Amino acid sequence: MGDVLAHESELLGLVKEYLDFAEFEDTLKTFSKECKIKGKPFSKTAGGCLRDPRSPAVQQELLAAFEGGDQKVFFRLWEEHVPGAVRDEDALVQKLEFYLHIHFAIHPLKRGAGRPDKRELDERISYFRSFLETRGTALSQTTEFLPFYALPFVPDPRAHPSFKELFQDSWTPELKLKLEKFLALIFKASNTPKLLTIYKENGRHNKETLQRLHQQLVEAERRSMTYLKRYNKIQADYHNLIGVTAELVDSLEATVSGKMITPEYLQSVCVRLFSNQMRQSLAHSVDFTRPGTASTMLRASLAPEKLQDVPLLPSLDYEKLKKDLIWGSDRLKAFLLQALRWRLTTSHPGEQRETVLQAYIGNDLLDCHSRPQRSVLQLLHSKSEVVRQYMARLINAVASLAEGRLYLAQNMQVLRMLEARLKEEDKDVVARENMLGALQKFSLRRPLQTAMIQDGLIFWLIEELREPDCLSDYMLEYAVALLMNLCLRSAGKNMCAKVAGLVLKVLSDLLGHENHEIQPYVNGALYSILSIPSIREEARAMGMEDILRCFIKEGNAEMIRQIEFIVKQLNSEELLDSVLESDDDEDEDEEDHDTMEADLDKDELILPQLGELSGEKLLTTEYLGIMTNTGKARRRGQPGLWQSGDEPLQRPVTPGGHRTGCPV
DSSP states (O other): OHHHHHHHHHHHHHHHHHHHHTTOHHHHHHHHHHHHHTTOOOOTTSSSSOOOTTHHHHHHHHHHHHHHTOHHHHHHHHHHHSOHHHHHHOHHHHHHHHHHHHHHHSHHHHSOSSOOOHHHHHHHHHHHHHHHHTGGGGGTTOTTTGGGGGGGGOSOGGGOGGGGGGGSTTHHHHHHHHHHHHHHHHHHHHTOOHHHHHHHHHHHHHHHHHHHHHHHHHHHHHHHHHHHHHHHHHHHHHHHHHHHHHHHHHHHHHGGGTOOOOHHHHHHHHHHTSOHHHHHHHHHHOOTTSTTHHHHHHHHHTOOOOOOOOOOOOOBOHHHHHHHHHHSOHHHHHHHHHHHHHHHHSSOTTHHHHHHHHHHHHTTTTOSSOOOSSOGGGGGGOSOHHHHHHHHHHHHHHHTSHHHHHHHTTOHHHHHHHHHHHHHOOSOHHHHHHHHHHHHHHTTSHHHHHHHHHTTHHHHHHHHHTSGGGSOHHHHHHHHHHHHHHHTSHHHHHHHHHTHHHHHHHHHHHHTOSOGGGHHHHHHHHHHHTTSHHHHHHHHHTTHHHHHHHHHHHSOHHHHHHHHHHHHHHTOOOOSOOOSSOSSOTTOOOBOOOOOOGGGGSSOSOOOOTTOOOHHHHHHHHOBOSSOOOOOOOOOOBOOOOOOTTSOOOSOOOHHHHHTTOOO
C-alpha cells in the first residue's frame, strides 16, 4: 500500500493523460472532479509526453507551404517533424513523399497560363533530380513511379501524355487531402500517452522473452534427447561387451578339455575388452601365458553394475491418436509421428522400451492386424513430404526391434508399400534411407526375405549399386547389407545367377569402395553366390581371382582372411549348394537383434512454433490414456550364433547390429 501511495500522483497523471488522448471528455471531467474532492493531485510530469501545443501550428505551416509552393520551408518542417524511421521504412509514406516532390517540381507550371520563371523552374527540377538520385531510388523499380524518372528531362511536361494526370484540376486537391490525413495521424502518434507506450513496450518485451525461452526449451529438449541416445548406445555397448566376455570365458574354460587357444589371440581379444586407458598397461604388464590370469580378469569385469529403476512412460489414448493421424492436419500428423518415434528411440533399453513397443503393438498403432478402409499405413502415400518421411522413420524405428519386425510382418502390405515408395521416391533422401533401412531389417525374417526375392528386389538393388557414389553412406551400407541377406538364400542366389556377370561386376567394384563399412557385406554376398557353379564359372571367366588377390595385397588382416575364403570358394568344384540354413522352413525364428541407430532422429524437418506442443509433452498433454500399456512378456529370438571373424558373413545381419557387436 505504501508503494501505491508513493506513486499515486504519477499514476493519476497517466490515467488523466490517456483519457485526454482518447477523448473521453465526460469521463475525464468526472475523474478530475473526484480526484479534486478527495484531495488527490495529478503529477504534472506524469505522462512525460503531453500534447505538443505547437502541433496544430506545425500542421498549418506545412499545409500553407504546400499550397504556396514553398518547397524549402515545407521539406525543412517535413524532415524536422516526421520521424526518419517512418520516412525510411513506411512504403505509403515513401510514395506520399515522392508525389510531394513532384508537386513542388511542377508548381511553377501550374500557377498560370503564362511562361514560368525559367530560373525557378530549373532550380526546382534540379532539386527533384537530386531527390530521384538519393531517396527516390527506393521506388525506381516500381511501375507506378517509373515514368516520373523521365520528368526532369522532358522540356514541357504539360504537353507530354505520360504526365497528363499531374495537370488535371483534381490532382493537387487529392494530394492535399492525403497530406492532411497523414499529418493528423503522425502528430497524434507522436503524442502517444505514456500509459499506452508502457503497455506496448512491456507486451513486446514479454513476447520476445517468451519466444526466447521457448527456443531455449526446444534446444534443451533436443540436447537432452541427444545425450539420452548416447547413454542408451553406451549402455547397449556395455551389454554387448558383457555378452562377448561371457562367451570368451566359456571358451577359455573349454581349454581345460584340451582345446588350444594361442596366447597371441587371447591377448588381442582381452585387450579389446578393456577401456582405452587400460590397453597399454594390459598389453605390457599382463602375462597371458600364465594359467588362470585371463579367466580371473574377465570374470572380475563381469561384476554387474546395479541399474536404477526406470519408470514406465504414461499410457496414451491410442484411439484418439490414430484418429488424428488419419484425419488431422499434415502438421499435426508430422508432430504425432515424430513424438511416437521419439518415445521409442529415446526410451531406456529394457522394460521401458519394451513397454512402449508392446503398447504400440497391443493397440495396433500402424493397423497391421486390421485392414480398415483408411489406415495409418497410408500415410506413406501422403501428399506431404514431411508426413511421408516421418512415417518412414517411425516404421524404421519399429523395425529396429525384433518384436517390432514380428508385428510389421503380420501385414505383407507394409512390405509392398515400402518397396513401392522406395522405388518412387526420388527427392527425399532421408525418406529413402528409412524405407531401405526398414526393408533391410525385414530381411532378418525368412518369410519377408522370400517375399522380397520374389518381388525382384535383388535386381533393383543391383541397379542402385551400379553407381554407389550417388548414394548416401546410409543408403550404400544398408543396400549392400540387404543384398547380402537375400543372397544367403538359395532363391536369392538363383536370382543372381540370371544376371551373374552384372552382379559380379558390381560386387567387385564395391570391394575397392572408400566406405570400408560395406566390406563385410560385399564379402558375404560374394562368398554366398559363388556356391552356385554357374556363377563360379562366370567369375573365373572374368578373372575374379586376380581381382581378389589385388585386395589381398592392400587389405587389412581381417579383410585378407575373408578374401582367402572367397578365393577358396571360387576354386571349389562342389556341385551342391551347401547352405547353412534350410530354405524349406519359412517359420524359423530370427536372431534377437535390437539396435536403434542414431540416424533415425537426424535432420528433423519441423520445429514447434511458439505455443505449439511437440514430443512427449504433446502426447501426455493431448493424448493421455488409461491402462493402454500392455504387460505382455517379450518373445525372445534365437540366441546368437558366433562366427569366426576370419570367414565372410553367413547369417543375416543389420549394419547397426553388426557394428555394435551383435552375434551373427
